[in-house]
Amino acid sequence: MPEGHTLRKLADDLSAAFAGRRVRVSSPQGRFAADAEQVDGSRFVGADSAGKHLFVELEDQRFIHVHLGLIGRFDVHTGLGEGTAGVPDPVGAVRLRLVSVAPDGPRGTSYADLRGAIVCDLIGPERRASVLARLGPDPLRADADPDLAWRRISRSQRPIGDLLMDQAVLAGVGNVYRAEVLFRHRVHPLRSGETLRVGQWRAMWADLVGLMAEGVRTGRIDTVRPEHTPEAMGRAPREDDHGGEVYVYRRTSLPCLVCGSIIKTGELVGRNVFWCPRCQPKFRSRAVQSPPRNTGTSRGARP
DNA sequence: GATTTATGGCCAG
DNA sequence: TGGCCCTAAATCT
Numbered sequence: 001m002p003e004g005h006t007l008r009k010l011a012d013d014l015s016a017a018f019a020g021r022r023v024r025v026s027s028p029q030g031r032f033a034a035d036a037e038q039v040d041g042s043r044f045v046g047a048d049s050a051g052k053h054l055f056v057e058l059e060d061q062r063f064i065h066v067h068l069g070l071i072g073r074f075d076v077h078t079g080l081g082e083g084t085a086g087v088p089d090p091v092g093a094v095r096l097r098l099v100s101v102a103p104d105g106p107r108g109t110s111y112a113d114l115r116g117a118i119v120c121d122l123i124g125p126e127r128r129a130s131v132l133a134r135l136g137p138d139p140l141r142a143d144a145d146p147d148l149a150w151r152r153i154s155r156s157q158r159p160i161g162d163l164l165m166d167q168a169v170l171a172g173v174g175n176v177y178r179a180e181v182l183f184r185h186r187v188h189p190l191r192s193g194e195t196l197r198v199g200q201w202r203a204m205w206a207d208l209v210g211l212m213a214e215g216v217r218t219g220r221i222d223t224v225r226p227e228h229t230p231e232a233m234g235r236a237p238r239e240d241d242h243g244g245e246v247y248v249y250r251r252t253s254l255p256c257l258v259c260g261s262i263i264k265t266g267e268l269v270g271r272n273v274f275w276c277p278r279c280q281p282k283f284r285s286r287a288v289q290s291p292p293r294n295t296g297t298s299r300g301a302r303p
Numbered sequence: 304g305a306t307t308t309a310t311g312g313c314c315a316g
Numbered sequence: 317t318g319g320c321c322c323t324a325a326a327t328c329t
Contacts, residue, residue, distance in 0.1 A: 003310050052311075070311045071323050093323065116323040118311065167312085174310045221310075241325080242310065249310085270317080271311085306328065314320080 002068040004172020005215030007049035008140050012216070013076045014047035014056060017100065017110035023058075024099040028090035035122035036096065039064075044098070051135045051171025053119075056098075061125050064096070069118030080109040087111050095120050135171040139208040140216065146170075146205040153193040153201060160196060161189025161268045173208065176242070179249040179274045180223035181208055188280040189266075189273045195283075220244040228257045248274040 025040045027033040045057040054074070056064040066074065080086040086109060087099055096114035100107075114120060121127075136152075137144035149170040153163050163169050164178045173181070182189050185204050187196070215221050221244035229245060230237040238245055247257055252265040252274060261278040 006310075067311075069322060070309055072311090073323080095322090118313085118322055165311090176310050178310095272309095304329085306326100308326080309324095312321090315318090 002052060002070075002072060003174035003177055003212075003215070003221070004049070004051055004138060004140055005212045005221070006219075007052055007054050007068070007172075008212075009216045009219055010074055010076070011047040011049040011054055014044075014074075014098075014112060017076055017078045017107070017112065018044040018098060019046050020044070021100045021107075022102050024084075024097075024101055025058075025064075026097045026099075028094040028097055032096050032120050032122075035064075038062075038122060041101070044100075050132055050141070051138050051167050052174070053131055053135070055128055063123050063125070063128050065119055065121045065123045065128065065131065066096075066114060066117055067119035069116070072115065072117035074112060074114045074117070076110065076112040078107065078110040080111070082108060084109055135167055136169045138171040139205065139212050140172055146202065149205070150198060150201050153196060154198070156193035158193055159190045159268060160187060160193050161273050163193050165269065165271065172212065175271050175273075176221045176244075176246065176249045177208060177211065177223075180221070180246055181211070183247045183276060183280060184223065186280055188282040189268055189275055190282060221246065221249075223247060224257065233257065248276060250274065 021044055022041055023044045025036045025042070027036045039058050039062050042062065043059040045059060047054065047056045049055070052067060054066040056066065058064070068074065084099055084101070090097060090113060093115055094113045095117060097111060099111040100109055137146055137148050152169050153160065156163055161178060161182060164173050164181070165175070179189070181204050184207055185200060187200070211221075211223055221242065224245045224247060226232060228247070240250070248263050251263045254263055255261065256263055256276040256279060259276065259278045261276050263274055264277050265272055265274050267273065
Protein backbone atom coordinates (compact mmCIF):
# COMPACT_ATOMS: atom_id res chain seq x y z
CA MET A 1 0.00 0.00 0.00
CA PRO A 2 2.41 2.69 1.05
CA GLU A 3 4.01 5.32 -1.12
CA GLY A 4 3.89 9.00 -0.21
CA HIS A 5 0.29 9.49 -1.33
CA THR A 6 -0.87 6.76 1.08
CA LEU A 7 0.77 8.49 4.03
CA ARG A 8 -0.60 11.88 3.10
CA LYS A 9 -4.12 10.51 2.76
CA LEU A 10 -3.68 8.69 6.03
CA ALA A 11 -2.58 11.87 7.78
CA ASP A 12 -5.63 13.67 6.40
CA ASP A 13 -7.97 10.85 7.41
CA LEU A 14 -6.52 10.62 10.91
CA SER A 15 -6.81 14.37 11.38
CA ALA A 16 -10.42 14.33 10.21
CA ALA A 17 -11.27 11.52 12.59
CA PHE A 18 -9.36 12.56 15.70
CA ALA A 19 -8.12 16.15 15.65
CA GLY A 20 -9.08 18.03 18.79
CA ARG A 21 -10.36 14.94 20.59
CA ARG A 22 -8.95 12.86 23.38
CA VAL A 23 -7.84 9.39 22.36
CA ARG A 24 -7.31 6.09 24.05
CA VAL A 25 -3.94 4.78 22.93
CA SER A 26 -3.23 1.07 23.28
CA SER A 27 -1.13 -1.72 21.84
CA PRO A 28 -3.16 -4.95 21.73
CA GLN A 29 -0.17 -6.78 20.28
CA GLY A 30 2.03 -5.43 23.07
CA ARG A 31 5.11 -4.01 21.40
CA PHE A 32 4.06 -0.40 21.75
CA ALA A 33 2.40 -0.91 25.12
CA ALA A 34 4.85 1.01 27.31
CA ASP A 35 4.78 4.05 25.03
CA ALA A 36 1.03 3.84 24.57
CA GLU A 37 0.51 4.03 28.30
CA GLN A 38 2.43 7.31 28.48
CA VAL A 39 0.10 9.10 26.09
CA ASP A 40 -3.16 7.24 26.69
CA GLY A 41 -6.02 9.70 27.11
CA SER A 42 -4.14 12.70 25.72
CA ARG A 43 -5.44 15.13 23.15
CA PHE A 44 -4.87 14.43 19.46
CA VAL A 45 -3.54 17.61 17.85
CA GLY A 46 -3.20 16.48 14.24
CA ALA A 47 -1.37 14.18 11.85
CA ASP A 48 1.07 15.05 9.10
CA SER A 49 3.19 13.16 6.60
CA ALA A 50 6.61 13.74 5.08
CA GLY A 51 7.62 11.36 2.33
CA LYS A 52 6.67 7.93 3.66
CA HIS A 53 6.81 9.01 7.30
CA LEU A 54 3.74 9.76 9.38
CA PHE A 55 3.68 11.85 12.53
CA VAL A 56 0.70 11.79 14.85
CA GLU A 57 0.93 14.80 17.10
CA LEU A 58 -0.48 14.55 20.60
CA GLU A 59 -0.56 17.27 23.23
CA ASP A 60 2.70 18.47 24.80
CA GLN A 61 4.62 17.92 21.56
CA ARG A 62 4.53 14.17 21.79
CA PHE A 63 4.64 12.52 18.38
CA ILE A 64 3.93 8.96 17.32
CA HIS A 65 6.32 8.36 14.45
CA VAL A 66 5.03 5.70 12.05
CA HIS A 67 6.65 4.19 8.99
CA LEU A 68 4.61 1.47 7.29
CA GLY A 69 7.53 -0.14 5.51
CA LEU A 70 6.55 -2.56 2.79
CA ILE A 71 3.67 -4.33 4.47
CA GLY A 72 2.27 -2.01 7.12
CA ARG A 73 -1.33 -0.86 7.21
CA PHE A 74 -3.04 1.82 9.26
CA ASP A 75 -6.80 1.49 8.91
CA VAL A 76 -9.01 4.35 10.03
CA HIS A 77 -12.67 3.71 10.87
CA THR A 78 -15.12 6.50 11.53
CA GLY A 79 -18.78 7.08 12.15
CA LEU A 80 -19.42 4.33 14.67
CA GLY A 81 -21.99 6.32 16.63
CA GLU A 82 -21.71 7.42 20.21
CA GLY A 83 -19.57 5.56 22.71
CA THR A 84 -17.01 2.81 22.33
CA ALA A 85 -19.44 -0.10 22.35
CA GLY A 86 -19.21 -0.45 18.58
CA VAL A 87 -15.42 -0.72 18.47
CA PRO A 88 -14.59 -4.33 17.58
CA ASP A 89 -11.99 -6.50 19.28
CA PRO A 90 -8.61 -6.23 17.55
CA VAL A 91 -7.98 -8.74 14.77
CA GLY A 92 -4.42 -9.92 14.12
CA ALA A 93 -1.30 -8.14 15.30
CA VAL A 94 -2.50 -4.64 16.09
CA ARG A 95 0.56 -2.72 17.22
CA LEU A 96 -1.25 0.52 17.89
CA ARG A 97 -4.90 1.29 18.35
CA LEU A 98 -6.37 4.76 18.67
CA VAL A 99 -9.95 5.19 19.86
CA SER A 100 -11.64 8.56 20.18
CA VAL A 101 -13.26 9.15 23.55
CA ALA A 102 -14.36 12.76 23.71
CA PRO A 103 -15.90 14.92 22.58
CA ASP A 104 -17.94 12.60 20.39
CA GLY A 105 -19.93 15.30 18.66
CA PRO A 106 -21.38 14.67 15.21
CA ARG A 107 -18.33 12.69 14.14
CA GLY A 108 -19.22 9.79 16.40
CA THR A 109 -16.59 7.38 17.62
CA SER A 110 -13.52 6.69 15.51
CA TYR A 111 -10.77 4.11 15.82
CA ALA A 112 -7.63 3.30 13.89
CA ASP A 113 -5.51 0.11 13.88
CA LEU A 114 -1.83 -0.07 12.91
CA ARG A 115 -0.35 -3.39 11.79
CA GLY A 116 2.98 -4.47 10.33
CA ALA A 117 4.70 -1.10 10.57
CA ILE A 118 8.46 -1.00 10.49
CA VAL A 119 8.49 2.03 12.82
CA CYS A 120 6.08 2.95 15.60
CA ASP A 121 7.84 5.12 18.17
CA LEU A 122 6.89 7.79 20.63
CA ILE A 123 9.24 10.71 19.99
CA GLY A 124 9.75 14.42 20.70
CA PRO A 125 10.23 17.36 18.36
CA GLU A 126 14.01 16.92 18.14
CA ARG A 127 13.76 13.40 16.86
CA ARG A 128 11.04 14.45 14.42
CA ALA A 129 13.26 17.23 13.12
CA SER A 130 16.14 14.84 12.56
CA VAL A 131 13.91 12.48 10.57
CA LEU A 132 12.69 15.38 8.43
CA ALA A 133 16.24 16.62 7.89
CA ARG A 134 17.18 13.38 6.18
CA LEU A 135 14.43 13.64 3.56
CA GLY A 136 14.66 15.17 0.11
CA PRO A 137 11.85 17.32 -1.32
CA ASP A 138 8.40 15.72 -1.29
CA PRO A 139 6.24 16.26 -4.40
CA LEU A 140 3.17 16.39 -2.16
CA ARG A 141 4.40 19.44 -0.26
CA ALA A 142 3.73 22.79 -1.87
CA ASP A 143 6.94 24.27 -0.46
CA ALA A 144 9.17 21.47 -1.82
CA ASP A 145 12.08 22.55 -4.01
CA PRO A 146 12.73 20.18 -6.92
CA ASP A 147 16.10 21.82 -7.55
CA LEU A 148 17.40 20.26 -4.34
CA ALA A 149 16.78 16.86 -5.89
CA TRP A 150 18.18 17.95 -9.24
CA ARG A 151 21.50 18.95 -7.70
CA ARG A 152 22.00 15.40 -6.56
CA ILE A 153 20.57 13.70 -9.62
CA SER A 154 22.57 15.76 -12.11
CA ARG A 155 25.84 15.01 -10.31
CA SER A 156 25.27 11.31 -9.87
CA GLN A 157 26.37 8.37 -11.92
CA ARG A 158 23.84 6.19 -10.15
CA PRO A 159 20.87 4.97 -12.22
CA ILE A 160 17.89 7.31 -12.20
CA GLY A 161 15.76 4.35 -11.14
CA ASP A 162 17.87 4.14 -8.00
CA LEU A 163 17.93 7.89 -7.34
CA LEU A 164 14.15 8.20 -7.58
CA MET A 165 13.76 5.66 -4.76
CA ASP A 166 16.36 7.32 -2.54
CA GLN A 167 14.39 9.19 0.11
CA ALA A 168 17.29 11.56 0.70
CA VAL A 169 17.10 12.67 -2.95
CA LEU A 170 13.35 13.03 -3.03
CA ALA A 171 10.80 11.77 -0.55
CA GLY A 172 7.65 9.78 -1.11
CA VAL A 173 8.27 8.04 -4.43
CA GLY A 174 8.21 4.24 -4.26
CA ASN A 175 8.41 1.39 -6.70
CA VAL A 176 5.16 2.09 -8.55
CA TYR A 177 5.60 5.83 -9.10
CA ARG A 178 9.23 5.23 -10.01
CA ALA A 179 8.38 2.77 -12.77
CA GLU A 180 5.48 4.83 -14.04
CA VAL A 181 7.07 8.26 -14.10
CA LEU A 182 10.09 6.86 -15.94
CA PHE A 183 7.78 5.32 -18.52
CA ARG A 184 5.75 8.48 -18.95
CA HIS A 185 8.94 10.41 -19.64
CA ARG A 186 10.52 7.69 -21.77
CA VAL A 187 13.53 7.32 -19.53
CA HIS A 188 15.20 3.93 -19.04
CA PRO A 189 15.63 3.13 -15.32
CA LEU A 190 19.34 2.42 -15.77
CA ARG A 191 20.17 5.80 -17.30
CA SER A 192 22.59 7.55 -14.98
CA GLY A 193 21.38 10.70 -13.30
CA GLU A 194 24.00 12.87 -14.95
CA THR A 195 22.69 12.03 -18.43
CA LEU A 196 19.30 13.63 -17.74
CA ARG A 197 18.55 17.17 -18.84
CA VAL A 198 17.15 19.65 -16.39
CA GLY A 199 14.01 20.12 -18.46
CA GLN A 200 13.40 16.41 -18.36
CA TRP A 201 13.71 16.42 -14.58
CA ARG A 202 11.40 19.39 -14.17
CA ALA A 203 8.81 17.67 -16.30
CA MET A 204 9.12 14.48 -14.25
CA TRP A 205 8.75 16.43 -11.02
CA ALA A 206 5.68 18.28 -12.24
CA ASP A 207 4.23 14.97 -13.32
CA LEU A 208 4.87 13.44 -9.90
CA VAL A 209 3.17 16.40 -8.24
CA GLY A 210 0.05 15.78 -10.29
CA LEU A 211 0.06 11.99 -10.15
CA MET A 212 0.64 11.82 -6.42
CA ALA A 213 -1.97 14.48 -5.66
CA GLU A 214 -4.40 12.37 -7.65
CA GLY A 215 -3.28 9.36 -5.61
CA VAL A 216 -4.14 11.20 -2.39
CA ARG A 217 -7.62 11.90 -3.70
CA THR A 218 -8.36 8.39 -4.93
CA GLY A 219 -6.24 6.25 -2.62
CA ARG A 220 -4.77 4.38 -5.59
CA ILE A 221 -2.09 4.85 -8.21
CA ASP A 222 -3.39 5.55 -11.70
CA THR A 223 -0.89 6.72 -14.26
CA VAL A 224 -2.33 5.98 -17.68
CA ARG A 225 -3.37 8.89 -19.85
CA PRO A 226 -7.01 9.15 -20.97
CA GLU A 227 -6.29 7.48 -24.28
CA HIS A 228 -4.89 4.41 -22.52
CA THR A 229 -7.64 3.72 -20.02
CA PRO A 230 -9.46 0.39 -20.29
CA GLU A 231 -12.53 2.21 -21.62
CA ALA A 232 -10.59 4.11 -24.29
CA MET A 233 -8.73 0.99 -25.41
CA GLY A 234 -11.56 -1.47 -25.02
CA ARG A 235 -9.49 -3.69 -22.77
CA ALA A 236 -10.24 -5.34 -19.45
CA PRO A 237 -9.45 -3.22 -16.40
CA ARG A 238 -6.58 -4.34 -14.23
CA GLU A 239 -7.45 -7.03 -11.70
CA ASP A 240 -4.82 -6.54 -9.09
CA ASP A 241 -4.42 -6.02 -5.39
CA HIS A 242 -3.48 -2.38 -5.83
CA GLY A 243 -6.11 -1.66 -8.41
CA GLY A 244 -4.69 1.31 -10.29
CA GLU A 245 -4.24 1.52 -14.05
CA VAL A 246 -0.54 1.58 -14.89
CA TYR A 247 1.75 1.28 -17.91
CA VAL A 248 4.56 -0.99 -16.72
CA TYR A 249 4.48 -1.75 -13.00
CA ARG A 250 4.05 -5.53 -12.60
CA ARG A 251 3.14 -5.85 -16.28
CA THR A 252 6.13 -8.09 -17.09
CA SER A 253 5.71 -9.98 -20.38
CA LEU A 254 2.54 -8.08 -21.26
CA PRO A 255 2.41 -5.80 -24.31
CA CYS A 256 3.14 -2.12 -23.80
CA LEU A 257 -0.08 -0.10 -23.89
CA VAL A 258 1.58 2.43 -26.18
CA CYS A 259 3.73 0.45 -28.63
CA GLY A 260 2.93 -3.21 -28.05
CA SER A 261 6.48 -4.22 -27.13
CA ILE A 262 6.84 -6.75 -24.34
CA ILE A 263 7.39 -5.14 -20.94
CA LYS A 264 10.66 -6.10 -19.31
CA THR A 265 11.59 -6.50 -15.68
CA GLY A 266 14.85 -6.58 -13.78
CA GLU A 267 16.27 -5.90 -10.38
CA LEU A 268 17.66 -2.57 -9.26
CA VAL A 269 19.05 -2.14 -5.75
CA GLY A 270 17.05 -5.10 -4.54
CA ARG A 271 13.70 -4.03 -5.98
CA ASN A 272 11.87 -5.08 -9.10
CA VAL A 273 11.90 -2.52 -11.85
CA PHE A 274 9.77 -2.53 -15.00
CA TRP A 275 10.14 -0.78 -18.33
CA CYS A 276 9.25 -0.87 -22.02
CA PRO A 277 12.37 -1.55 -24.08
CA ARG A 278 11.05 0.44 -27.04
CA CYS A 279 9.50 3.47 -25.32
CA GLN A 280 12.39 3.73 -22.84
CA PRO A 281 15.67 3.29 -24.73
CA LYS A 282 18.64 2.68 -22.49
CA PHE A 283 20.82 5.40 -23.91
CA ARG A 284 20.00 8.83 -25.10
CA SER A 285 19.27 8.47 -28.78
CA ARG A 286 17.14 9.81 -31.58
CA ALA A 287 14.41 7.61 -30.23
CA VAL A 288 14.27 9.76 -27.13
CA GLN A 289 13.91 12.94 -29.13
CA SER A 290 11.45 11.34 -31.54
CA PRO A 291 9.75 8.78 -29.38
CA PRO A 292 7.83 5.92 -30.94
CA ARG A 293 4.24 6.90 -31.27
CA ASN A 294 1.16 4.80 -31.45
CA THR A 295 -0.32 6.15 -34.63
CA GLY A 296 -2.50 3.13 -35.14
CA THR A 297 -0.64 2.18 -38.30
CA SER A 298 2.42 0.57 -36.82
CA ARG A 299 2.21 -1.85 -33.95
CA GLY A 300 -1.14 -2.33 -32.42
CA ALA A 301 -1.41 -1.59 -28.73
CA ARG A 302 -3.71 -4.41 -27.94
CA PRO A 303 -3.67 -6.17 -24.57
C1' DG B 304 0.61 -26.56 5.74
C1' DA B 305 4.61 -24.33 3.71
C1' DT B 306 6.46 -20.93 0.73
C1' DT B 307 6.42 -16.75 -1.73
C1' DT B 308 5.52 -12.07 -2.45
C1' DA B 309 4.52 -7.14 -1.52
C1' DT B 310 3.81 0.26 -3.07
C1' DG B 311 10.53 -0.11 2.57
C1' DG B 312 14.55 0.54 4.83
C1' DC B 313 17.93 -0.62 8.19
C1' DC B 314 22.33 -2.79 9.35
C1' DA B 315 26.68 -5.45 9.01
C1' DG B 316 30.47 -6.95 6.39
C1' DT C 317 25.27 -7.34 -1.53
C1' DG C 318 22.78 -10.12 1.81
C1' DG C 319 20.14 -10.60 5.90
C1' DC C 320 16.72 -9.06 8.59
C1' DC C 321 12.49 -6.77 10.40
C1' DC C 322 7.21 -6.19 10.17
C1' DT C 323 2.17 -8.90 8.53
C1' DA C 324 -1.26 -10.94 5.53
C1' DA C 325 -2.73 -12.79 1.36
C1' DA C 326 -1.74 -15.42 -2.61
C1' DT C 327 0.37 -19.33 -4.46
C1' DC C 328 2.72 -23.43 -4.05
C1' DT C 329 2.91 -28.75 -2.62
